Amino acid sequence: VPRLDFRAIDVKWQQRWASQPKVVGQSSPPRKSYVLPMFAYPSGSLHMGHLRVYTISDVIARYRRMQGFDVLHPTGWDAFGLPAENAAIERGIDPAVWTEDNIAKMKQQLKSMNTSFNWDAEISTCSPSFYKHTQDIFLRLYHRGLAYQAEALVNYDPVDKTVLANEQVDHNGRSWRSGALVQQIKLRQWFFKITEFKEDLLRDLHYLSDGGKWPERVVTQQRNWIGRSTGARIQFGLRDDAGNSSHVRVFTTRPDTLFGVKYVALSMTHPLVVQAAAKSPELQLFLDRRASFAPDSKEGFQLPLDAFNPLSQVGDPNTEPLPVFAAPYVLEDYGEGAVMGVPAHDSRDLSFWKLHRPSDPVNIAISPEPVDDSAGHMYPAEVSEAYTTDGWLTSLCGPYAGLSSNEARTKIISDLKEHGLAEAVESWRLRDWLVSRQRYWGTPIPIIHCSTCGPVPVPREDLPVVLPRLDSSVKGQTGNPLDKIEEWVNCKCPACKGPAKRETDTMDTFVDSSWYFMRFADSMNEAEPFSQRSAADMLPVDTYVGGVEHAILHLLYARFIYKFLCKECLISDGNRHAEPFQQLIAQGMVHGKTFSDPDSGRFLLPSEVDFDGEVASIKATGKAPNVTWEKMSKSKHNGVDPSVAIEKFGADALRAHILFAAPVSEVLQWDEEKIVGIQRWFGRVNRIISELDVQERTGRHDVSQISIPALNTLNTNDADALLLTQSTSKSISQTFSKDIYSLNTAVSDLIKLTNGLEAIGINNLTPSIAHVTVTALLKMMAPITPAFAEECWERVVPDAERRSIFDVPWTGDVMTSEQEVALRSRKTSITCAVQINGKLRFTAQVPSPPPKSRAGSDSAAREAEIIRAVLETEEGRVWLTEKNNWEKRKRVI
Ligand code: ANZ
Ligand code: ZN
Known part of the structure; x- marks a missing residue:
């Protein structure tokens, strides 16, 4: 068994891959697949998050290549931005030079991860050949x-x-x-x-959430960001201290709470506020302080105005004048820049009211129950929380009492509308x-x-x-x-x-990154961002992999620019709803193992912790440190340098470990101690390969004949190995093609298959079956551990047929489904009649006998196998363990 030098294997295959021409898809007609990881900011070194994204995208890309797709798997650099400029200002370095240096370093690191990128398509957003077209899109x-x-x-x-x-x-x-x-x-x-595209951006979220193309939580975040609210514009009457009348409009999503209104609040730049400030130096002073207010500040300044609830003008007795405030919590560019304050039913309004009118009771207009048992009026201090959900209108609400919120909304709007005091409107949050x-x-x-x-x-x-x-x-x-x-x-x-x-x-x-993925389709094009032809061939992106931190902005801007360029006819979209990313894989963060002192809470450097003993201890105190997993950061001393880890374990072990350690969407707790498990797995694969190698070199195996021989010539071990390989390949294909979020299970499936083959023993298999199952294992491993799989492949696949494992089509199944059914039934279909004390009591299903060649060679084992199977049946349990004692049982079968 050769000792494995993983770094040497990595380097050998990285060089091979670089010198090989890219194989284009073997399918006809060609099917394209565009797999894209979010590109990186060239900070100078990769972090573990990068390692995770690129591993995931690389597995998908390699798998699809093996399936015969024409795969585009490019990457590049999100190279503009402040850090480069700050380096320039701090150290006098040209940002272009700083950036290029970093790109060179990171590109090297990316290659050392055994990735399969289309480097010929590489772009950098700070290169004039790229930003020329960013400017073109601007124009x-x-x-x-x-x-x-x-x-x-x-x-x-x-x-x-x-x-x-x-x-x-x-x-x-x-x-x-x-x-x-x-x-x-x-x-x-x-x-x-x-905002011109807001309707499209909102509507097409349905398409993305259908069939789970995008994770639901990302769709929800986009929907909230676009933020369409349906509600009403309602007009309140105003009277100033000189007795002049005017009016103001507010936007509300809750016209049903109109009977709960206690005040009106205007944004700091509302025309009425500006007007009033001209006459009031105090107000002006208040407005000047605006920059110092916290965003959730409930400050307010009362204006010399009274407001009147429009319900009073449609015959409701509730005519008390309402105060009017200027308040920073009212946004100037949302709705009407004015709100009706309903302390009982809106939490912001409640805190505002508690601050400004602590002794003025609030009106409970909505009750959680159809029967109104609410207090009607309550002192602010008695209301610990606003009741913000829909309900039923209380007896305070005159003619509307007893209606549900929904009914009341419609009726109140239509009643006010008759007097020109309200109209139904939509409001959008998107700016x-x-x-x-x-x-x-x-x-x-x-x-x-x-x-x-x-x-x-x-x-x-x-x-x-x-x-x-x-x-x-x-x-x-x-x-x-x-x-x-x-x-x-x-x-x-x-x-x-x-x-x-x-x-x-x-x-x-964000402008650069809103279209970079389109450029990969045609990254050498000097005349235009990309040709219509190349867009038709390569766009949209089939699978986009990236961090969930980009769930809102980057994705929203990219969707916008893509939709715009579809409208410009640069991209002809077919029926993909002008959506740039047909599938989005949002991966979770990588957290680092973090040590802190239990007494002071201080984060410890790894060098302050002694890892030699059974449990870690703090060198200075001998105490056990607190261990937590947290976002990697300098201050917590919990960062892991991917390059160091690659040096230590080899890229393939890291890739497998990253996938195995957590489901794709979840936080990954980076724990290097666990890589040992992966290394042991590789060791077992290595032993299996060596056994197969010996078989082949000793000529026991006719290499021209590697298909499955007639089923009746197979032994039980062959059947077990084949069935296990078959079920693994089904599960793996499912994961790689449909269930990418469960990539962790692909690794555990492969480990199980390896363990299964090892337990059966390669030498106990018919040579052609050994070959079929082991090569299938390697092919399934290849997307995840590409260099190690290539290395093993080279050892077991005879010279004449040697080509890169990635050029061998992914066949998936190792046998036809008829063969599988036949094997399975042969394995289980023997019916055994069970007599007890000479009487036929029941029948049981037991494993079929081994093929003739081996019959009789191990009859004791065979007997034990049958007894075990019989005892496992329900009848076996009843007849042999409950109704009869052990002595009898021994005699009976
Ligand atoms: C009265 C009311 C009563 C409200 C109630 C809510 C609950 P969304 O859903 O996000 O669209 N609002 C309106 N314009 C505003 C502005 N310019 N700045 C700050 N807040 C504003 O939010 C709509 C609600 O936000 C509106 O409905 C309004 O408060 C407030 F029990 O009106 B509501
Ligand atoms: Zn001019």
């Missing part, structure tokens, strides 16, 4: 009125000195990148009109996509500003607008370096040829 949007400039209140990150998209601000109002508290300022910005960034390291926006002509698009033939190089003078600068590069900024207006200036904003990196 296509611009010419359709879908890219526009507008003054907008934007999130400004004072540390990175850039504008952030809403999505890049967390719920504490901090930048996702720098962690700085984000400020709100007004700036002229570029937007993409994604246009703010794409401009005041940074250097991004795709330049291809627009020129001319004082005579205004903004002028750069003519297509002048693309790309190339980023100027940065020199080391950038070190320590703040703001956008592009603003300071005069010779780049100053240019000629394409329209009037007068002096003009380039747009210095660059695009959000």
Whole structure:
């Protein structure tokens, strides 16, 4: 048995694969399959999350290649973005150089994982040959009125000195990148009109959730982000302190709670608030403080206005005037920028009311039961939680009392509508996509500003607008370096040829990643992003693999741009609903084993822990450390460097371990101690291969005859081995093709098959059966452990037939289903008559006898086998263990 040097095997096959021409699909007509892992940011080194994504996508790609598909499995680099620019500012390094270095390192690491990427299609979003087309897509949007400039209140990150998209601000109002508290300022910005596609983006989620093409939770997150609400616009009367009447409209999804309204609140930029601020310095002061309010702040400022519930105007006695507030919790760009406050039934309104009117009772308008046993009015302090779900209207609700929320919504809207006081409306949460960034390291926006002509698009033939190089003078600068590069900024207006200036904003990196996957279809095309022909051949992506952290933004933007390009007829979609990713595999995170001191809670360096004993102990104290699994991070000292792990265990063991350790969608707890199990498995495979090898070299096996011989010549071991191989291959095919989320079971199935074959013993098999089952095992292993499978394959498949294991079609089954049925029935169909004390008592199914050649060779074993089977039947138990004692039992059969 040769000793296995996994690193040497990896390197040998990596070189072989690189020098072999890619085999194109053997199927006719060719069937394509496009398998894509989310591309990486070139930070400089892979992390375990990358290892997990690329392993999953590589297994799928390799499996589909073996099935005869023309597989496209490309990758590239999401190469624009702040870290490169920050390196430049901190250390005076050109971001392009920094990025290229990192890409070179990471590409090497990716190859060392035994991956099978189409490197000839590789792209990098920061290369002019790529961003030329990002600019082209920008211009296509611009010419359709879908890219526009507008003054907008934007999130400004004072540390990175850039504008952030809403999505890049967390719920504490901090930048996702720098962690700085984000400020709100007004700036002229570029937007993409994604809202134009909101109906399509929402509707087609049905298609994605049908048949589980996308995980339900991702579909739900997208649906909530788009956020269509159906409700009503309702008009409240207003009277100011001088007695002048006017009105204000609010948007509500709960017209049924109208009897619970206690106040009206307006956004900080609502026209009525702006008007009032002109006359009230205190209000102005309040408005000026807005940037300092926390996002969930319930601050408020009461305006000198009374509001009147519209129900009072349709004859309801409930006419008490309601206070009106300016409040930061009311969003300026949602609905009407105004809300009706219902403390009893909305939790935000309840906290607002508790803060501003702690002693003013709230109105309970909705009851959880059809019978109204609610208190009617309650003091805010008595209401611990708002009752926010639908129910039945209480006796407070006059003519509507007793109606269900649903009935009441319809009736209240239609009653108010008669007086022009309400109308049913929809409201959408989705906002246009703010794409401009005041940074250097991004795709330049291809627009020129001319004082005579205004903004002028750069003519297509002048693309790309190339980023100027940065020199080391950038070190320590703040703001956008592009603003300071005069010779780049100053240019000629394409329209009037007068002096003009380039747009210095660059695009959000989400723009690059919104279309990169289309570029892989035709990544060398200089003239256009991709040809219609190549799009028709390769798009959409069949299987997209990536982290669930991209569930909202990246996927939404990519769906938008894809739908846009379908509308532009660059992509002819057939009937795939203009969806770019037909199947989405969202993989879970990788958590690292984390040690901390039980006394101080301090996270420990691995070097502070002694692993030599039976249980780990802290070197300094001798105590046992706390062990948890957490997101890998520097501060927790729990990160694992994939390169080190590959050096240590070989890529194939890592791949198998990653798949085996957890179902695809779940958190993977990275525990290197468990790789031993995988290594032992490889060792068993190695022994089996050696046995087969000996068989073949001693000529016991006629290599020209590796199909299954006639069934009646097979022995029980052959039948067992064949049936086990057959059931494994069924299960594996199912997993690889339909049930990718259970890839962990593929590894355990293969381990079981290996153990089964080892238990049976290769030498106990008819040589051709040994060959069939072992080669089937190798083929099934190949997508997961490609180099090790190739190495074993080379040892057992005779020279004449030697070709890469990946060029051998995946046949799946090792026998026909007729053969399988015959084998199975032969294995179990013997009926045995059981006599007890000379009387026939019952019959039982027992294993069929071994073939003639071996009959009589082991009759004791055969007898034991039959008795065991008989005792396992229900009759056997009753007749032989309950009604008769052991002595009799021995005599009877
Ligand atoms: C009264 C009410 C009573 C509400 C109740 C809810 C529950 P979704 O479902 O997300 O669309 N709202 C309306 N415009 C707002 C704005 N500009 N800023 C903040 N909140 C606003 O949310 C709709 C609900 O959010 C609306 O329904 C409104 O509060 C509030 F028991 O009206 B509701
Ligand atoms: Zn001009």
